[in-house]
Amino acid sequence: MTPEAIPTAHDCGLIGCTSCGRVWPQGTARCARCGAPLSPVDSAGLQKVWAWLIAGIIFYIPANLYPMLRTSTITGSQENTILGGVVELVAHHNYGVAAIVFLASIMIPLAKFLAISYLALAVGHENRAGGHRHLWLYEVVEFIGRWSMIDVFVVAILSALVQLGFVASIHPGPAAVSFALSVAFTMLSAQSFDPRLIWRGPTVNKEPQ
Amino acid sequence: MTNSPEPAKLVKTTAPNPIWTRLSVIWLVPLLALAITLGVAWKSYSDRGVLIEIDFADATGIRPGETTLKFREVDVGHVETVGFSENLSNVRLGVRVNKDVAPFVDADALFWLVRPEVTTQGISRLDTVLSGTFIEGFWDAEPGAPQSRFTGLARAPLAPDPSKGTWIELRADDAGGLVEGAPVLFRGLTVGQLQNLRLAENDSGVIVDAFIRTPHDQRLTSSTRFWDTSGISVSLGAAGVSLNVRSLATLVQGGVEFNTFTSGGTLVESGHRFRLFSNAETARESIFGDGMSDPVRFSLLFDEAVRGLEQGTRVQFRGVEAGEVVDISIRVETDTLGTKYARQQVVIALSPERMGLARDTDPDIVAEFLANEVENGLRARTAAVGLLGTTLVIELTDLDNVPHAIMKLDAEPYPTIPVGPAAQNDLAASAEGVFTRINNLPIEELLASAIRTLDSISAVAESEDTRAVPGELAGVLEEIRTLVNDLNAKDAGEKTVVALDRVTSAADTVMTEIEGLGDTLVSVDKAAAAAADMPLGDIGRNIDGILGDLRAMLGSEDADQLPRALSDTLTEAAALLAELREGGAAENLNSALGAAEGAADAIAAASERLPEVTRRLEALIAQADTLVASYGERSSFNAEVLNTMRELRRATAAFGALARTIERNPRAFILGR
Numbered sequence: 001m002t003p004e005a006i007p008t009a010h011d012c013g014l015i016g017c018t019s020c021g022r023v024w025p026q027g028t029a030r031c032a033r034c035g036a037p038l039s040p041v042d043s044a045g046l047q048k049v050w051a052w053l054i055a056g057i058i059f060y061i062p063a064n065l066y067p068m069l070r071t072s073t074i075t076g077s078q079e080n081t082i083l084g085g086v087v088e089l090v091a092h093h094n095y096g097v098a099a100i101v102f103l104a105s106i107m108i109p110l111a112k113f114l115a116i117s118y119l120a121l122a123v124g125h126e127n128r129a130g131g132h133r134h135l136w137l138y139e140v141v142e143f144i145g146r147w148s149m150i151d152v153f154v155v156a157i158l159s160a161l162v163q164l165g166f167v168a169s170i171h172p173g174p175a176a177v178s179f180a181l182s183v184a185f186t187m188l189s190a191q192s193f194d195p196r197l198i199w200r201g202p203t204v205n206k207e208p209q
Numbered sequence: 210m211t212n213s214p215e216p217a218k219l220v221k222t223t224a225p226n227p228i229w230t231r232l233s234v235i236w237l238v239p240l241l242a243l244a245i246t247l248g249v250a251w252k253s254y255s256d257r258g259v260l261i262e263i264d265f266a267d268a269t270g271i272r273p274g275e276t277t278l279k280f281r282e283v284d285v286g287h288v289e290t291v292g293f294s295e296n297l298s299n300v301r302l303g304v305r306v307n308k309d310v311a312p313f314v315d316a317d318a319l320f321w322l323v324r325p326e327v328t329t330q331g332i333s334r335l336d337t338v339l340s341g342t343f344i345e346g347f348w349d350a351e352p353g354a355p356q357s358r359f360t361g362l363a364r365a366p367l368a369p370d371p372s373k374g375t376w377i378e379l380r381a382d383d384a385g386g387l388v389e390g391a392p393v394l395f396r397g398l399t400v401g402q403l404q405n406l407r408l409a410e411n412d413s414g415v416i417v418d419a420f421i422r423t424p425h426d427q428r429l430t431s432s433t434r435f436w437d438t439s440g441i442s443v444s445l446g447a448a449g450v451s452l453n454v455r456s457l458a459t460l461v462q463g464g465v466e467f468n469t470f471t472s473g474g475t476l477v478e479s480g481h482r483f484r485l486f487s488n489a490e491t492a493r494e495s496i497f498g499d500g501m502s503d504p505v506r507f508s509l510l511f512d513e514a515v516r517g518l519e520q521g522t523r524v525q526f527r528g529v530e531a532g533e534v535v536d537i538s539i540r541v542e543t544d545t546l547g548t549k550y551a552r553q554q555v556v557i558a559l560s561p562e563r564m565g566l567a568r569d570t571d572p573d574i575v576a577e578f579l580a581n582e583v584e585n586g587l588r589a590r591t592a593a594v595g596l597l598g599t600t601l602v603i604e605l606t607d608l609d610n611v612p613h614a615i616m617k618l619d620a621e622p623y624p625t626i627p628v629g630p631a632a633q634n635d636l637a638a639s640a641e642g643v644f645t646r647i648n649n650l651p652i653e654e655l656l657a658s659a660i661r662t663l664d665s666i667s668a669v670a671e672s673e674d675t676r677a678v679p680g681e682l683a684g685v686l687e688e689i690r691t692l693v694n695d696l697n698a699k700d701a702g703e704k705t706v707v708a709l710d711r712v713t714s715a716a717d718t719v720m721t722e723i724e725g726l727g728d729t730l731v732s733v734d735k736a737a738a739a740a741a742d743m744p745l746g747d748i749g750r751n752i753d754g755i756l757g758d759l760r761a762m763l764g765s766e767d768a769d770q771l772p773r774a775l776s777d778t779l780t781e782a783a784a785l786l787a788e789l790r791e792g793g794a795a796e797n798l799n800s801a802l803g804a805a806e807g808a809a810d811a812i813a814a815a816s817e818r819l820p821e822v823t824r825r826l827e828a829l830i831a832q833a834d835t836l837v838a839s840y841g842e843r844s845s846f847n848a849e850v851l852n853t854m855r856e857l858r859r860a861t862a863a864f865g866a867l868a869r870t871i872e873r874n875p876r877a878f879i880l881g882r
Binding site: 047048051052054055056058059061062066074077078174178181185192 | 232233235236237238239241242243246249250253275339340
């Protein structure tokens, strides 16, 4: 069965409610069943995705350059960036923890940037091709998004717990804030993405009906 | 078909919305994010601080990124890189200094590594055991020209902040027990420390810097004196043994104490030079204490060995103590013929003040002054002072009759003052005079005179006249006897009977007046008897003995040595005998006897007139009494003659022994044994 074989709501001049799923004729402003506003499916929504994504990427740069943790112990203070921490963990043969940190703090955010970028580009150009794979990718990105904050949580918990005066204390570095912002913007970006676009195809080729 | 052109089809296109109308407001978010990030980046870049490079000998405990640079114990930077200098001789640390302090890190900035240190004064910077080494820096509050290359100090400076005390320089003859970091004490309280112990130029001693902390540096004046309190001092005095240990620190690493014994000094600036004395007494008594740490030095070259000079021997300038001996050594020199000879080189230190010059006169000026004096006859010489002349001093004094000499101003190591002959001690001179006089005594002549005298005596004893004395005496006594007999027998006839009858009758009347006449007659009788009893035989024997001794003596070999004396003596003896003959005893005796004879005749002639007779008889008897008494009574003459003879014999024997002794050992007469 080809994608063309299945008529979409867009093809039928309908618009679906993102909240309850009921379709209404195009031009309807509000879902009469659940009361949610109905937003037309157009690529203007992609601007939000790109804007949030770019903001997230921008904040991701200082998040990696600045130290994430500032550890003060009796023997001195130490500052670790995300990547530096991973390298140090590897040097201490904590490969498991190093892998987790590497995945959560570097791999996943980067993967999200790539995934969202790919989706946003794809919906503008591909004609429903791979619609199912795109939807699956979108759902994975949405699901993982909340776990990206794990780094920030670790920093927040450590900073709160390890306050032993002059013996040892941990403070969040400037990278923590950047990283949190970056993750937040990425999540916003993912949320701004309208999955209905996956099925609608490129707008430029379509004549409004 | 109509020819009318159909109107062109209306091509209706919707004008595309301008791009800005389609842009969502959401694009402000990434713009904002970009702005924030760029702002943060720019801020961190602009706040990054200044990179400086510090060279250290090693980088013990330095970790890039972690080791901090501290100023007054506050982090003001951190080490970014650790590398090497161009020739690998040093470690070069790249240090990022905070922007706010960077302007103050100028040429006078000091950097040193702070590590835990264990010294005799305690353990310091123990905190760095845990926190790790860090770099301490010090710079003043005056911004200066920026500098990016520094050389780190090998050790922490005693006092990086010069405003917190006073740096002074101590000069000593030797380091003794001093160690870097040793304390400086004031009345036993540590008020500073020593640093930078080093040799002085031209090896004249050692120099050490001392830092006296505020406010104790206010106690330093130009008349302050420093002394070494290193080690233990033990002194034995009337109060027993006293052991003096200042503190454990000074015992282990030495120390320096100071005090101001005299007033009138001015406050000193940093860099003032002080002399370091070996102990408190010398510091108190020293004449170099008045702010002069480096006295002017001169050397003296003595040809002869000068014993008794030592370091500290006083030097007097025209009688005023003006310095002391600081060094004694031997100097080998080569004369014009190429022969090497050794001279004693004595280095003296002089205080210009004591010579009437200004306190801090330049050494060249002092040397010039002395050179002038030397032209006028000033010389250095050794002199013994003290009661027994046991203490040597060096005198700089004007000498007469010295050969012309000049100071060698360019001599090494110090200008040379010409020396004069050593001065004689007064007592020594007197003693020498005594010995000289004894030496000059005419002992030979004295002996010759004594010999001549004794020769004369022997000649007298030996002469014919002397031998005749006993004979004449016998003659005299014989005459006295005949006189008495005459007195008894003469005119015993009728004249006398008649006279005696008259005398008797007259005597009856007169007898009462002249009661002593009977006694007188009795005395005369006694005198005659005594004269008859005189032991002339003994006298003769004694004289014979003496003569025998004399003969023996003269016949001995001693006599051979005295022929000249003997002949002199004989001539003198002849003269003496002539004298004796002229006015001698025999003549007198003869005249006395003649007088007695005359008197007896007079008595006889005047016997008719009793009063006259009695008067003359009285006189005669008195005369005879004295005469006989002197010869007979108490036998004094006899005893005298005997004694004289005995003495003569003893003298002769002694002389004989003396003559033999001299012959055996001529030196004995001078040496006494």
